[in-house]
Amino acid sequence: MLNDSGSKVVDEVEVRSEAATEVASEAATVVASEAATVVASEAATVVAATEASSKAVTESASESASKLASEETHNPDERSDPPPTNSSPGAQPRISRKLMEMLQGAACYRAHDRWAFLYRVLWRWNDGEHEVISMADEDGARLHHMVRSVRHEEHDMHAYLRFRERPEEAGAPRFVAWFEPAHDVLPQVAQHFAKRMGKTSWMIATPEATVLWDGATLHTGEALARSAADFDDAGEALWLTYYRSIFNPARLNADIMHGHIRQRFWKNLPEAAVVPHMVTQAAAGARKVGQLDTVGKRGGTTIPIAPDKAAPERQQPSSLDECRRCDLWQNATQAVAGQGARRAKIMLVGEQPGDQEDLAGKPFVGPAGDLLDKAMDAAGLDRRTVYVTNAVKHFKWEPRGKRRLHKTPAQKEVMACHYWLEAELETVAPQVLVALGSTALKSILQTGSVTMKDYMGAPFEHEGRWVVVTYHPAYALRVPDRESRQAAFAAIVEALKTAQQIAGGASQG
Numbered sequence: 001m002l003n004d005s006g007s008k009v010v011d012e013v014e015v016r017s018e019a020a021t022e023v024a025s026e027a028a029t030v031v032a033s034e035a036a037t038v039v040a041s042e043a044a045t046v047v048a049a050t051e052a053s054s055k056a057v058t059e060s061a062s063e064s065a066s067k068l069a070s071e072e073t074h075n076p077d078e079r080s081d082p083p084p085t086n087s088s089p090g091a092q093p094r095i096s097r098k099l100m101e102m103l104q105g106a107a108c109y110r111a112h113d114r115w116a117f118l119y120r121v122l123w124r125w126n127d128g129e130h131e132v133i134s135m136a137d138e139d140g141a142r143l144h145h146m147v148r149s150v151r152h153e154e155h156d157m158h159a160y161l162r163f164r165e166r167p168e169e170a171g172a173p174r175f176v177a178w179f180e181p182a183h184d185v186l187p188q189v190a191q192h193f194a195k196r197m198g199k200t201s202w203m204i205a206t207p208e209a210t211v212l213w214d215g216a217t218l219h220t221g222e223a224l225a226r227s228a229a230d231f232d233d234a235g236e237a238l239w240l241t242y243y244r245s246i247f248n249p250a251r252l253n254a255d256i257m258h259g260h261i262r263q264r265f266w267k268n269l270p271e272a273a274v275v276p277h278m279v280t281q282a283a284a285g286a287r288k289v290g291q292l293d294t295v296g297k298r299g300g301t302t303i304p305i306a307p308d309k310a311a312p313e314r315q316q317p318s319s320l321d322e323c324r325r326c327d328l329w330q331n332a333t334q335a336v337a338g339q340g341a342r343r344a345k346i347m348l349v350g351e352q353p354g355d356q357e358d359l360a361g362k363p364f365v366g367p368a369g370d371l372l373d374k375a376m377d378a379a380g381l382d383r384r385t386v387y388v389t390n391a392v393k394h395f396k397w398e399p400r401g402k403r404r405l406h407k408t409p410a411q412k413e414v415m416a417c418h419y420w421l422e423a424e425l426e427t428v429a430p431q432v433l434v435a436l437g438s439t440a441l442k443s444i445l446q447t448g449s450v451t452m453k454d455y456m457g458a459p460f461e462h463e464g465r466w467v468v469v470t471y472h473p474a475y476a477l478r479v480p481d482r483e484s485r486q487a488a489f490a491a492i493v494e495a496l497k498t499a500q501q502i503a504g505g506a507s508q509g
């Protein structure tokens with residue numbers, strides 16, 4: 001149920017929705033096609049402050065960029081002949097479908113200079129600089145990053161938005177939700193829910209706008225609520241009871257659960273308030289009865305807690321030698337810490353020490369280390385200027401005859417060891433991380449549900465640092481055919497070069 005201010009919010013939406021001129025179904029397209037137009041008009045003033053200012057900004061800037069966008073319809077087959085440039089009077093500029101889609105996505109990315117930046121991209125494209133959409137290009141890399149971030153935000157909003165039911169007698173909307181998106185993804189997310197919820201009416205409120213689905217049409221209006229507190233939800237208690245009853249402590253993996261859900265979403269998730277209690281119950285041996293305990297009972301008062309308090313407690317050793325955060329220490333000779341320049345701009349993250357590293361107590365000194373050294377040489381990167389470490393600090397292995405055979409660490413071990421990577425990140429404060437292989441990527445992103453191929457060749461920003469993803473050197477050693485080995489090696493070299501470029505040349509601060 002909505003409280004007074006919540007009902008007011010709904011009333012206002014109903015009134016405003018009638019007057020709403022912008023239907024969300026159109027909005028997604030409008031965002032796209034407007035991208036270039038808005039880019040042009042807004043950027044025309046801002047552009048002077050950008051690199052593009054060195055090019056002559058003519059009065060027709062606004063007009064030509066909107067032509068760039070609309071031209072897409074005349075050129076749907078993505079021909080590769082270069083577009084005429086703005087310099088030829090009366091020429092029809094063209095942009096490819098791919099660029100159009102990228103602009104469409106990137107236009108939803110919140111950044112103070114987004115329009116100026118997108119305008120620069122358009123301008124460069126129109127000047128024949130088609131590398132502007134390549135990952136190897138500085139602007140191209142940023143464009144890819146914007147597009148990917150927007151896509152992630154859409155997925156997160158699908159996953160973490162929670163509709164709360166209102167009493168039937170209160171009328172439409174039957175469901176309301178509050179969400180604080182990091183980017184302008186409300187129109188497309190509203191489309192997603194409109195398709196899935198049929199004739200059921202709902203409203204999604206965000207700090208920037210409100211969308212109402214009346215069962216047939218989407219209405220977009222301005223922001224009407226300021227925070228989740230505007231929605232007092234009696235359905236919440238029901239939802240929590242339901243959540244407790246379906247919760248199976250025997251299947252609980254708190255690390256994975258927390259790893260999957262980013263901190264900023266926890267505060268608006270109803271279940272965040274009850275998870276710590278259930279985690280404690282499960283840990284205290286309630287694996288069989290934990291579920292039964294709650295079925296059929298309404299809980300007492302649930303005290304909401306801050307998201308940071310929702311995280312389970314773990315051992316916090318002060319030295320690697322004492323670490324018992326997982327069991328890997330038991331079969332390893334020693335823990336292997338990272339090594340390298342204390343203030344390196346670039347940190348290379350591998351998977352875990354191998355047989356030789358375990359004995360030597362140093363990272364990347366075995367065959368994979370030799371290949372990494374060669375790749376660094378080829379990339380012109382001096383190993384002494386970077387910091388080299390691993391996602392997991394103990395060697396995980398299984399016996400095979402007299403040999404100790406490498407075994408991939410489980411995500412719970414990666415998560416347990418992330419504590420040490422975090423400490424290294426704090427001390428070294430690198431600008432760029434090179435994730436060598438999938439385990440490193442999973443550690444950096446703190447989730448097991450990522451696939452390397454989604455990130456390869458596309459540097460992205462994460463928690464204030466750039467991340468470049470490439471193959472693990474051991475892959476380049478063991479992949480069966482020569483051609484693939486060479487390709488993997490070349491990809492590692494390329495990633496190291498990219499990292500160096502991002503770090504601004506010198507790899508040490």
Ligand code: URA
Nearest residue numbers: 350351352354363364
């Ligand atoms: N493989 C790794 O990931 N790290 C090392 O240190 C050695 C091999």
